[in-house]
Amino acid sequence: MRILLVGAGGVGGAFAAIAARRGFFERIVVADFDLTKAEAAAATDARYVAARIDASSAEAVTALCREHGITHVMNAVDPVFDMPVFEGAFAAGADYLDMAMSLSRPHPTAPYAETGVKLGDEQFAVAGEWEAAGRLALVGIGVEPGLSDVFARYAADHLFSEIDGSGTRDGANLVVTDDEGNEVFAPSFSMWTTIEECLNPPVVWEKERGWFTTPPFSEPEVFDFPEGIGPVECVNVEHEEVLLMPRWVDCRRATFKYGLGSEFITVLKVLNTLGLDRTEPVRVKGVEVSPATWSPRCCPTPRRSVRG
Numbered sequence: 001m002r003i004l005l006v007g008a009g010g011v012g013g014a015f016a017a018i019a020a021r022r023g024f025f026e027r028i029v030v031a032d033f034d035l036t037k038a039e040a041a042a043a044t045d046a047r048y049v050a051a052r053i054d055a056s057s058a059e060a061v062t063a064l065c066r067e068h069g070i071t072h073v074m075n076a077v078d079p080v081f082d083m084p085v086f087e088g089a090f091a092a093g094a095d096y097l098d099m100a101m102s103l104s105r106p107h108p109t110a111p112y113a114e115t116g117v118k119l120g121d122e123q124f125a126v127a128g129e130w131e132a133a134g135r136l137a138l139v140g141i142g143v144e145p146g147l148s149d150v151f152a153r154y155a156a157d158h159l160f161s162e163i164d165g166s167g168t169r170d171g172a173n174l175v176v177t178d179d180e181g182n183e184v185f186a187p188s189f190s191m192w193t194t195i196e197e198c199l200n201p202p203v204v205w206e207k208e209r210g211w212f213t214t215p216p217f218s219e220p221e222v223f224d225f226p227e228g229i230g231p232v233e234c235v236n237v238e239h240e241e242v243l244l245m246p247r248w249v250d251c252r253r254a255t256f257k258y259g260l261g262s263e264f265i266t267v268l269k270v271l272n273t274l275g276l277d278r279t280e281p282v283r284v285k286g287v288e289v290s291p292a293t294w295s296p297r298c299c300p301t302p303r304r305s306v307r308g
Contacts, residue, residue, distance in 0.1 A: 061088025
């Protein structure tokens with residue numbers, strides 16, 4: 001097995017560190033737009049080699065796969081690059097794993113009632129082509145989504161005779177700090193992904209209705225998390241589980257709720273009100289800038305997370 005790991009950030013770096021303890025592969029090519037990051041992650045193991053890649057180019061992904069005889073592509077970059085990496089892997093004849101899914105696009109006239117293009121729609125649309133080619137693509141196969149979906153299917157097969165609701169709840173009591181130990185506002189993963197998934201219309205699935213959307217931060221509920229975390233208010237957020245579980249788990253309703261907290265929700269609402277979550281470029285002193293690209297770069301980079 002020869003693996004191309006696309007992305008050497010926090011997620012890709014963790015993948016490289018864990019894989020170094022395994023013996024199931026021959027080679028891992030750790031690739032990133034920032035070659036320095038790729039080289040740092042590749043230094044973990046003698047079986048690793050670093051490379052630079054433009055994840056927005058399917059042709060670049062295909063070329064790197066062919067150069068190294070890649071059999072499997074592991075996608076560990078922001079979901080905005082999912083389709084180029086997905087298509088590049090297919091063109092190269094490699095199998096594919098993805099910890100997220102292709103992006104959604106809101107309904108043009110009723111974004112908070114009806115779905116437009118849903119998460120994963122672009123990938124599921126070509127499932128027949130992958131099957132015809134005898135190839136495997138596993139999407140949403142991280143921890144959340146991924147392991148959460150496996151738990152749901154296990155519960156359906158072995159624990160319950162009937163499932164009323166399949167609800168994923170994500171909450172923690174983590175405190176993010178900077179190098180001096182001061183608390184900072186920053187998510188524990190990509191700020192761009194946080195803005196995008198939390199401000200998009202959340203998707204809910206019901207057996208009698210199918211998939212539909214609600215306004216952001218809808219249906220608040222207090223969920224009592226285990227292991228000393230305790231009660232956390234969670235709200236509806238767009239996430240892959242709602243698009244995956246109903247395909248393979250017989251249930252009446254599927255939801256995903258995130259424990260964002262009032263401060264985090266306020267920041268996200270301000271970004272939305274000011275238009276700083278927009279992906280369309282705006283002209284600033286003769287230069288076109290995408291607010292959704294610029295604003296996350298103004299947020300602190302978390303160095304570590306500790307329990308509060």
